Amino acid sequence: MLKTFPLGGVHPPENKLTANIAIGYLPIPENVIIPISQHIGAPATTIVYKGDYVKTGQVIATNKGFVSSNIHSSVSGKVNKIDTIIDTTGYKQAAVFIDVEGDEWIETIDRNSELVKVIKLSPEEITKRCLESGIVGLGGATFPSHVKLTVPAGKKCNLLIINGVECEPYLTSDHRLMIERGEEILIGVTILMKALNVDRAKIGIENNKPDAIDHLTKLATGFKGITVHALKVKYPQGAEKQLIKALINREVPSGHLPLDVGTVVHNVGTAFAVYEAVQKNKPLFERVVTITGKSLTRPGNYFVRMGTPVSKLIEAAGGMPNDTGKIVNGGPMMGKAINNIDVPVVKGTSGIILFPHNESERPKVNPCIRCTKCVSVCALNLEPFLLMSLSEKGLFERAEKERITDCMECGSCSYTCPAGRPLLDYIRLGKSSVIRMARERNMK
Amino acid sequence: MSPTILITIISLSLLALISGVILYFVAQKFKVFEDPRIDEVQAVLPAANCGGCGFAGCRNFAEALVKADSFEGLNCPVGGAEVMGQVAKILGKTAPVVDPLVAVLKCNGTPEYRPRTSKYNGASDCRISHNLYIGETDCSYGCLGSDDCVRACAFDAMYMDTATELPVIIDDKCVACGACVKACPRNLIELRKKAKKDRKIFVACSNCDKGGPARKACKVACIGCNKCFKVCEFGAITIENNLAYIDAKKCTFCRKCVTECPTNAIIELNFPPRKPKAEVQTETVNG
Numbered sequence: 001m002l003k004t005f006p007l008g009g010v011h012p013p014e015n016k017l018t019a020n021i022a023i024g025y026l027p028i029p030e031n032v033i034i035p036i037s038q039h040i041g042a043p044a045t046t047i048v049y050k051g052d053y054v055k056t057g058q059v060i061a062t063n064k065g066f067v068s069s070n071i072h073s074s075v076s077g078k079v080n081k082i083d084t085i086i087d088t089t090g091y092k093q094a095a096v097f098i099d100v101e102g103d104e105w106i107e108t109i110d111r112n113s114e115l116v117k118v119i120k121l122s123p124e125e126i127t128k129r130c131l132e133s134g135i136v137g138l139g140g141a142t143f144p145s146h147v148k149l150t151v152p153a154g155k156k157c158n159l160l161i162i163n164g165v166e167c168e169p170y171l172t173s174d175h176r177l178m179i180e181r182g183e184e185i186l187i188g189v190t191i192l193m194k195a196l197n198v199d200r201a202k203i204g205i206e207n208n209k210p211d212a213i214d215h216l217t218k219l220a221t222g223f224k225g226i227t228v229h230a231l232k233v234k235y236p237q238g239a240e241k242q243l244i245k246a247l248i249n250r251e252v253p254s255g256h257l258p259l260d261v262g263t264v265v266h267n268v269g270t271a272f273a274v275y276e277a278v279q280k281n282k283p284l285f286e287r288v289v290t291i292t293g294k295s296l297t298r299p300g301n302y303f304v305r306m307g308t309p310v311s312k313l314i315e316a317a318g319g320m321p322n323d324t325g326k327i328v329n330g331g332p333m334m335g336k337a338i339n340n341i342d343v344p345v346v347k348g349t350s351g352i353i354l355f356p357h358n359e360s361e362r363p364k365v366n367p368c369i370r371c372t373k374c375v376s377v378c379a380l381n382l383e384p385f386l387l388m389s390l391s392e393k394g395l396f397e398r399a400e401k402e403r404i405t406d407c408m409e410c411g412s413c414s415y416t417c418p419a420g421r422p423l424l425d426y427i428r429l430g431k432s433s434v435i436r437m438a439r440e441r442n443m444k
Numbered sequence: 445m446s447p448t449i450l451i452t453i454i455s456l457s458l459l460a461l462i463s464g465v466i467l468y469f470v471a472q473k474f475k476v477f478e479d480p481r482i483d484e485v486q487a488v489l490p491a492a493n494c495g496g497c498g499f500a501g502c503r504n505f506a507e508a509l510v511k512a513d514s515f516e517g518l519n520c521p522v523g524g525a526e527v528m529g530q531v532a533k534i535l536g537k538t539a540p541v542v543d544p545l546v547a548v549l550k551c552n553g554t555p556e557y558r559p560r561t562s563k564y565n566g567a568s569d570c571r572i573s574h575n576l577y578i579g580e581t582d583c584s585y586g587c588l589g590s591d592d593c594v595r596a597c598a599f600d601a602m603y604m605d606t607a608t609e610l611p612v613i614i615d616d617k618c619v620a621c622g623a624c625v626k627a628c629p630r631n632l633i634e635l636r637k638k639a640k641k642d643r644k645i646f647v648a649c650s651n652c653d654k655g656g657p658a659r660k661a662c663k664v665a666c667i668g669c670n671k672c673f674k675v676c677e678f679g680a681i682t683i684e685n686n687l688a689y690i691d692a693k694k695c696t697f698c699r700k701c702v703t704e705c706p707t708n709a710i711i712e713l714n715f716p717p718r719k720p721k722a723e724v725q726t727e728t729v730n731g
Binding site: 086089090091092326336339340360361362365392422425426428429432 | 561562565566567569571572575576577578582584
């Protein structure tokens with residue numbers, strides 16, 4: 001039997017419409033908008049000014065503090081202005097507007113497409129390169145990768161886990177990357193292994209991607225210590241803790257990090273970005289984005305420069321269908337609807353999904369009858385119905401005791417609720433309030 | 445009478461007697477003295493338990509009143525001067541004069557003035573939509589239109605106007621308990637000094653953006669143009685973060701700022717209609 005995590009989980013319709021469509025290159029738009037906060041942690045500080053000429057790959061905002069990341073220009077051209085925009089988070093953020101002129105890359109980038117296998121950098125240099133190249137977790141959480149590569153004193157990492165699960169329905173960017181850039185990913189994994197000083201790495205892939213599993217298994221024979229494992233299809237297997245449990249049967253306790261059980265988890269997309277940063281000196285300024293939707297005429301996967309407006313992606317996919325009711329940035333389970341198609345693609349954009357009207361409306365909300373379906377699907381053993389009513393009534397102390405901060409917001413509870421209750425909406429509210437409350441308490 | 449019944453009666457009576465004696469001494473030992481005035485004060489208070497005074501309820505507030513040396517900072521907004529006067533009489537103290545307050549909504553973004561740019565389909569709760577994104581309009585400061593404040597009001601002093609999609613405060617019923625102020629995640633409700641005949645002049649906007657973006661998002665936004673600040677002869681208006689604020693204590697209701705405001709962000713309520721002469725003047729000013 002295939003491995004999976006034991007507790008909870010759902011299996012939404014997969015709808016991987018673009019699984020067999022090769023990754024294309026989206027043309028560079030006339031102007032890009034690059035937000036200076038595309039990662040978890042402190043926003044970067046802009047170092048360019050209006051009127052400056054920037055080259056592709058040039059740093060335009062530097063990291064501020066340890067948990068932060070560099071932002072690079074994804075195009076060459078003139079800085080038009082530095083202003084605020086409403087980005088994919090739905091809130092105002094500072095961003096650099098660049099008018100594109102040609103495509104001149106900075107000289108240090110190796111644009112040769114030849115595979116570079118020999119890793120010349122030392123572990124410290126790799127971590128430093130990740131920081132300089134603005135590498136963040138490309139699975140969606142955008143946590144700066146150099147932080148994960150820095151093992152604090154007293155802790156030991158003995159296994160690297162690579163996340164090729166892609167458990168979100170619709171999305172196929174990681175899947176395509178594994179098929180088309182398998183060797184690069186495996187070299188990237190070897191680089192990460194070197195940086196973490198571990199000799200084993202396990203790649204977990206869900207069984208709905210047999211071609212990717214076969215391809216990587218075949219390639220992995222040429223790499224020392226890397227093994228590929230097929231996993232049973234179940235959402236949210238792509239979550240760090242669930243993947244660790246599924247692959248090596250270790251449980252990360254509440255409030256702890258994977259490092260506490262001796263592992264570090266990175267995404268396959270991140271491994272590819274690390275390969276490009278370390279071997280080709282190419283900073284993270286483009287990523288694979290899936291543009292999909294049942295009514296789209298040409299859904300597909302594209303290498304997209306950061307800052308490209310979402311409208312360009314929709315154009316490439318054959319234009320916006322008339323029945324579009326909602327456009328979601330990310331996967332359908334954890335993604336967030338965008339309120340404007342001019343928002344730019346950022347490091348965390350794994351996909352753009354266009355939902356027709358009939359699929360985008362929320363169901364009518366009915367009272368909770370305590371059927372506990374939400375409890376049975378929660379992968380973290382929480383009681384979503386209870387957390388919802390506690391948050392609704394503002395009883396945040398009690399919610400904290402019920403471990404509301406453990407919630408990873410996977411949305412399985414809302415998905416499964418037969419009464420259509422907005423469980424996750426309220427849990428998110430409670431979670432943010434509890435985190436704020438705890439921060440205020442710590443400051444006292 | 446059979447001996448069994450007799451024994452039962454005697455033993456139970458003895459048990460009752462002994463328990464009674466023990467209970468008497470225990471009660472004496474653990475007696476808690478409670479000021480009888482607390483009950484008296486509580487009887488005068490409105491018993492709304494709204495929390496407007498800042499205490500957990502009327503009983504809690506009564507205890508605080510009895511304990512306090514002076515009434516400074518202690519006020520029942522629901523009962524107002526009348527109730528506080530009675531309390532002062534019971535306790536033999538003087539109640540300071542506290543201006544009665546009334547809630548106002550500092551947003552006038554009706555669909556007509558503030559076009560909707562997206563549709564929020566989640567749970568009907570302002571706290572959630574505020575956490576999620578800037579809202580259905582391009583104004584990240586304005587009213588979100590779910591009814592958190594209305595639900596918070598224990599006095600039925602608020603309702604949602606379906607046409608304007610904004611909450612409305614009924615002045616006669618509002619007791620200024622402040623529940624709606626706490627409920628609003630965007631801090632749009634302010635308790636202002638109640639004036640004669642419920643007259644009000646205030647800036648019905650909370651947008652701190654610069655003029656351009658503010659005006660683009662909403663036609664009646666305060667753009668921080670300083671015109672009202674210049675026209676006010678009483679120094680009642682301050683401008684901070686591109687937003688004007690009228691100090692209700694200094695405002696004399698001359699209404700000059702209302703006519704001066706280019707975006708109609710300052711609104712007047714419950715005033716008699718202006719004289720025709722004044723209207724002609726307004727037109728020339730604007731024209």
